[in-house]
Amino acid sequence: MTTPLLSIKGLQKSYGGKKMVLKGMDAEIFHGEFIVVIGPSGAGKSTFIRCINRMVDPSEGELLFDGQDLAKLKGKKLRVARSKVGMIFQHYNLIGRTNVIKNVLHGRLGQIPFYKSALGLYTSEEKSMAFHLLTKLGLGEHIYKKASALSGGQMQRVGIARAMMQQPKLLLADEPIASLDPKSAQVVMDQIHAITKENNLTCIMNLHQVEVAKNYATRIIGIKDGKIVYDDVPAKLTNEMIDYIYEGKEEEMGQPATGVEPVKGEFSYGA
């Protein structure tokens, strides 16, 4: 048997010692998987994904990745580990006043000394990698535009490029299409899917839309009330199971595939 890329053992989280949000989760994630995490609002999907790169500190449990326990890392070691994990955000999180190519190069920050990035001393390989990524994502002609001047779909593609710029071993995405219109959402999903496949990159993504999840995932993890209640291939995800996962929150299943939330320009930090 191959060793997992990431193995999650007994992951628990409670914010400020109050209610348990994650109630002990176990999962092994293997190289090349495209995992989609589904579950109703408040189930703990974001918390789960954000524990993995320690945007949120787990209360309990192990996160074995690349030979070390991410849950125990601190300081410089944590930064190095994070640089191997790319992240795509719902609200893109670009630096709005900074141009597109520089936003993409931010993906290198964890891997170069600060004086180099401060003086813009990226290597020519790094710069051409950024340019190629952007060209591939259809943004070749926008590289000098301010990030805040892009459309939501374009911003998210810059977000993808930034994450890929890290040359990550694992890609995390927290509802990457929830703020996009259906058409842009489709483009963005296709691009994330294609780029991970091409690079044989492992991806863990939160989605609200079960149908979209079924289309893209190699494996679906269903979270309900802080626990993993389903963990298998999409084909085995029955309607009963879906009903069970969304029990009491049925209205969320029927959501349109995309465009759930309006695009909020402020999240590009352009203001």
Added chain:
Amino acid sequence: MMAEQKIPLELPKEKISRMAVGIILLLVFVLSTHFLDLNVATFVSRLENFPRIAGLFMRLNPEAFRPGIEQLILSVALGVCGLAIGGGVSFILAFLGADNLAPHPLFSVIIKGFVSLIRAIPNLVLILMIVASMGMGNTAGVLGLTLSSIGFLTRAFISTIEDQDTAIIETLQATGASKVQIIIHGFFPNVLPAFLAWISIRMESSVAESISLGVIGVGGIGMLVSRSIRQHDHPTVSTLIVIIFTAMFILEMSLNRVKKNRT
């Protein structure tokens, strides 16, 4: 249709507390006027003298232009110097003292406390204290202006930094960026235009303070003004005031564009 129903736009509690504040403010005002013993009658009777005094000021003294402008340059230089040093110090203090970036919460508490302390002392008193301990002179003036610039700018810078979205930190952290990199790449692009605006706003008050410093013995055009007032040299006073007014006007006009970028 629902039955006609009165829907108050605020809770009675809020209304009462708002009225209470209004009454207290009114009371404070009445008490203060009473305490100051403002005598409207005397004031009005003295108004008679106004045309005569105004007449004295209607003339200019051409000979005062040259020294006036020379001393104005000194005043501006003092103001700019205090601003530059204060700006540099504030820049560092602000990134250490903003809640969202402080290396330790204690930094934030101490820096904000220090700034509140400076701000609690009126600038003129602050400068007088420095002059009293260091003696008159340009150094004392610059130090005083530096401190009052720090009081203003550190607080302004901190509020701008704290206004930034927390997601900036998170996002760059996720790439493995260090604190310094987060500041340089995440914060600088967003805060620098605002900082520049704050500096321009402070620029005016720094020069204005520097001019008034002349009155308490630090060099500059303020010194000339106070001297000529003491000598009842009205035309010179008028000339100096014209110079000061023109300078402040030009300063204000030239800074207006930058100032709009605040926040």
